[in-house]
Amino acid sequence: MGGLIVAPSCPPDEGMINRNKEEMPPSGRRIIGSWLGLRVLAVFIIICGLSFIIAFPVSHPTDDEDVDNFVCETVRRWRAKYENEPDLQVARIDINFHEEPQFFTEGEGVVIAPVAIDLYEAQKILEVESYPPFLRKLTVEGITNLSWEYAGSVNRDLRYVALALVRRDIEKRPETPAYPTYDSLPADLREDALATADDLEEHSLHECAEFAAWVEKVAGEPPYTEQFLRIIRTISANIVQEDNGKEPEDICAAMRQKKFTVHRAHVLAVMAARQLKIPAFGFASASPKRIYLVGIYTDQAGWLLVDVEHYEQGFFTGGPVLLTKTPIISPFQGSRHGFWYPEAAAYSITPWGGINDFSRTLWLGRQPPSELPDDTTEAKSFRLSEIRK
């Protein structure tokens, strides 16, 4: 029976599906090798790439090798330039914003950090360098601040390293003058060093009715070096807690309760000295062992420093590099806490015109080691001659 065979051997024409199974690839291979397959693959790769970039953004954190090279080169250059001055010191300030920490904020602004001070007869800044290079140097009442761009438009690590070369003596135990005077202190610095709590409204102490009487009672009789030591002993012996930054800065209440955080003790010691017309400043130093310092001036021995946390050690002169001096007279919006802490922060112009910090760090000296924050400012001092060649 001759059945009707429908042209099984017809040659394939254009536009016809080739039904010859031997010439057709399997359907899977057909898609993979096709133009559509390529496009699907391209889209897949782009999506994967995007996901990867979002998850791990391209970032160029300043790595240790870059920093080491910068430090080595700078120190080598300084050592060559100042080879005749054996006792220079270097303050190294490391500022770190990590990409996912408590204080990192996305945005654009400028990072400002104090790196060292010039202080009459005590410290002189000779050179300042940084990695990456700073945008501008801002000097406020002898405090040198460096600024860098904070381009936190994407979450990423930001790291800045500053070096300051200063002329400063090593730490010594001075002989305390029996009849201290401060006639040789330059007049403008004397004005600043004697500005009282009433003048500056510092930490609202001008509203504290018992402050003046308390100072008189605690200080006792002159000379003012002894008066100051009595004050610092009374305050520092009552340091009871670390400053967690949550309590109001009510120094008046702290005086009544005889319970001071280190910061309040620091402020009170400076302002109490000034209340007695003793020229005094608060200092922060670039050493984890000497954090909160108060200095009073005498013609005979220069700046006599006391460590608020180690008041029993008495006066010393020289020592680690001083980073900040407080309180300042003119407000400086590029400083958190008015320089009581040498912390770096990122600042930007607010919509209403002022300047505000939007991303910040914590000074490592403030924090107990168990509670190290992610975003930090760390400062250390070295003798130029001690840094490894």
Next chain:
Amino acid sequence: MKTRGAASEDLRTGPAKITWWQAKNLRSARRSDIWFVGIILLLAFATIWSGNMMALNLSPSAAVSVSDMLDDLQMPGRLPNATLMGEDGTVASLWALADSPKTVVSFYAPWCGPCQQELPELVEDTKEKKNLLVIISPEEDPKKTRQQLDNLGLKETEFLVDITGKIMGQGKVKSLPTTFLIGKKGRVRDRVVGYSAFRLHRLMAKAEIGED
């Protein structure tokens, strides 16, 4: 082997039709297609990478605002030698008027409350030795300014108009009162922004000491 019925079914439906899109996409990829897709991928990643790299730096607008902010934070080094006009219409340059080593320059406005507190103190403090220049913006009304100064009992105090606005602009005077202590050729020795009796006293003390 196909039956007659099945064959007749094929004949009725005919060969399956495909669209242009199917024809284009189901054809085998050629070498040129692979190159094309490769270039697209490369461009896509170059765009993403460069965008990401750009985001690491300040955008142009942010760089401008950062620069402005640093200018604000930093005291200007000099006040420019711009033209000032007196109440009687005479003109003179700032540097010519401030030719002493210690000149106090106060930016004032009749509507500004703290300025009314500050100016009488400044006038009193600068009576002896120090030179005081009271400057107003070109937008202020000189008649109202005169009236306000008279009300303050400062009939003898003259004011000047920063007719070009350059002194206020380059001096970064953004709030009132702003008071400068300047030396010769406009060199800024100190600045007080806002009214503070203590800081004004300090400015005056600074005017008493030091050499220009």
